Amino acid sequence: MPTTTISGREVSVDDEGFMTEYDQWDETLAASLAAAIEIEMTDEHWRVIHFLRDDFKVQGETPTIRRITNTGGFDTKQMFVLFPKKPAKKMAYIAGLPKPHGCV
Amino acid sequence: MTMASEVIETQEMIIPAFEKHEESGRKLAIICSKGNLDMAYPGLILGNAALGEGVEVHMFFTFWGFEMITKGRMEHLKFVPVGNPATHMPQALMPMPGMTAMATKMMKKSIADLDVPEVPEFLDLITASGGHLWACQMSADMNHVTIDDLYDGVEGIINAGAFIELTEGAQVIFI
Numbered sequence: 001m002p003t004t005t006i007s008g009r010e011v012s013v014d015d016e017g018f019m020t021e022y023d024q025w026d027e028t029l030a031a032s033l034a035a036a037i038e039i040e041m042t043d044e045h046w047r048v049i050h051f052l053r054d055d056f057k058v059q060g061e062t063p064t065i066r067r068i069t070n071t072g073g074f075d076t077k078q079m080f081v082l083f084p085k086k087p088a089k090k091m092a093y094i095a096g097l098p099k100p101h102g103c104v
Numbered sequence: 105m106t107m108a109s110e111v112i113e114t115q116e117m118i119i120p121a122f123e124k125h126e127e128s129g130r131k132l133a134i135i136c137s138k139g140n141l142d143m144a145y146p147g148l149i150l151g152n153a154a155l156g157e158g159v160e161v162h163m164f165f166t167f168w169g170f171e172m173i174t175k176g177r178m179e180h181l182k183f184v185p186v187g188n189p190a191t192h193m194p195q196a197l198m199p200m201p202g203m204t205a206m207a208t209k210m211m212k213k214s215i216a217d218l219d220v221p222e223v224p225e226f227l228d229l230i231t232a233s234g235g236h237l238w239a240c241q242m243s244a245d246m247n248h249v250t251i252d253d254l255y256d257g258v259e260g261i262i263n264a265g266a267f268i269e270l271t272e273g274a275q276v277i278f279i
Contacts, residue, residue, distance in 0.1 A: 002118065004116070004117050004118045005117060006117055013118055015118075016118070016120045016121075017117070017118035017119050017120045018120065036117060036119045037119065037120070037122055064219075065156065065229070065233070066219070066221065066229060067219070069229075069232075075232075076229060076232035076233055077232045077233075077234075080233060080234060084158075085122070085157075085158030086122055086156060086157055086158050087156070088156050089120070089122065089156075090122060093120060093122075102218070102219070103149050103153060103220070104149060104152060104153075104218075104219070104220045104221070104226075104229075
């Protein structure tokens, strides 16, 4: 398992750069991750990221876009605006979670 | 220079290659020609997955595929086990009354258990994700169907030539 340095801190990641340790994450790291993929975080972005983190803690897996919409109450279209092109993967990356596992 | 700063300097941050596909202008054309429940899902799942990867997706509904986008029918697609050896059920029993209803119910349950939506909600997800839905002109004429009879997210009834034109350069999946 490789490690990488984000914001001057040693962090465990997978081969693609997704964080692998839930507890290593904090908002400072998330802001660096977002900047690395050219996303400027707003309050709306943070709300989504915190939903992902909270849901992962309970469910043990990264929520899919459908779950983010149905359970989190977020708008699907807006997810594509906030995290362009690849919302599910980009938000998981910023939230320090694995890529969603399900097909849908 | 301290050891710690040396470590930091030699390690590069690993960033996922999100942009790789985004800039490729990849386009997918999915032609849905079947009206069975089990044949509706492959197109919906692939289309939705492609949208999540930043791929431009156009779905063309033709012939029996109209069942997937016709109001009043799209929520009642059936799984027909007759002539399908993959069910591993005795084929002689499959044509009996009630078998289709039972098989459909079982399949719907398996799909719902995976938290995968039914057809209308799946189309909602696809259109909200930026997918384009098109209905086939000839099928509409054959069935005497107008745009008002179709799922609201269908952008238009177009002929085959128009679909080929708007999917120029696309990869094609025929179902």
